Amino acid sequence: MSLDDREFRRRQRTKNLLLGGLLVALAVLFYLVTLVRLGGN
Amino acid sequence: MAAGGVRTVPRSAGMIATEVAAEPVATPLDYWRLLKPNVMQLVVFTGAVGLYLAPGTIHPLLGFVAVLAIALGAGACAAINNAYDADIDRQMRRTRGRPTATGRIAPAEALGTGIALALIAVMLMGLALNWLAAGLLAFTILFYLVVYTLFLKRRTPQNIVIGGVAGALPPVVGWAAVTGDVGLPPLLLFLIVFLWTPPHFWSLALYRNEDYRRAGVPMLPVVAGRRRTLRYIFAYALAVSLAGLLPVAVGAAGALYGLVALVAGAMFTGVAWRLLRTGRDEVARRGFRVSVLYLFLIFLGLVVDHAVFDAFGS
Secondary structure: OOHHHHHHHHHHHHHHHHHHHHHHHHHHHHHHHHHHHHOOO | OOHHHOEEEEOOOOOOOOEEEEOOOOOHHHHHHHOOHHHHHHHHHHHHHHHHHOOOOOOHHHHHHHHHHHHHHHHHHHHHHHHHOHHHHOOOOOOOOOHHHHOOOOHHHHHHHHHHHHHHHHHHHHHHOOHHHHHHHHHHHHHHHHHHHHHHOOOOOOHHHHHHHHHHOHHHHHHHHHHOOOOHHHHHHHHHHHHHHHHHHHHHHHHOHHHHHHHOOOOHHHHHOHHHHHHHHHHHHHHHHHHOOHHHHOOOOOHHHHHHHHHHHHHHHHHHHHHHHHOOHHHHHHHHHHHHHHHHHHHHHHHHHHHHHHHHOO
16 A cells, blocks of 8 residues: 555545544534423523 | 546555546545635624624523534535636635635535535524524525525626625524524624625725636626726725614614724725725725724624623613
């Protein structure tokens, strides 16, 4: 595997992890919003 | 690495070694730049001020979500605009470093990112706050993309005048997020940002005239010439400075804000007058910076005035 290839895969992995993190954060946010809305605030 | 940022990678072990073209993988910073963070800052700021000034209270988390939705909406507009305008961005010095112009992010990927962000923004606003705010946010996004980007930008020097509607709506969205309706004060904020937009962008277009001419974007200095643009900039600067006083006139803001609006308006009109007299590029640059400062001072003035009123009463 060339250096270019390793860099390519590293960036792809970083992108995937970031995207996964953002989706989890969004799910948590929706959950918290639901709690607040159901709490009557 | 092949020219133009398109990467050529050999297929991995177990496959016939052959060369296939692959998309370049952008860094997280490229995706951040795709969302035009500088523009987003201004949109978030005006939207947050609209939210703060609105009567009534909301849970801090919902306030945060409203501002986040406005930010995501602005990011969506930027991403889709980048996807559509990659061809002209490549021809302009100011924009040729954008990730879609350099090819680090493919236009289709920028478009997908933008659509996803727009859907998330509108859904978040609707579910967490109310559907009037969500509808206004959706209208803002669609207006920016369909009316401004698709129809006006490449066709008429009125592009940023009419397109300014989209940039002026965030304070109304912020207000509606809290109250569930639209009153006079957010409409005054809309008017201020709407009138502020042309002199802001025409100042930029004056000293980036060659960029716009090369890209074929019919900004006012390209189409109508420098002299006429200078007159329009002055007229709009004067108009927005007067409109900046309206919140005091209708009782939506107090004397402290009035003082700020007077000083900021004098500053903006003053630089526009100097630009009209000299027509020099460095004055246009200064005019651009002063326009940003003007809007910042006006909105900050409203916040401080409101906070002082809240703390000490009338």
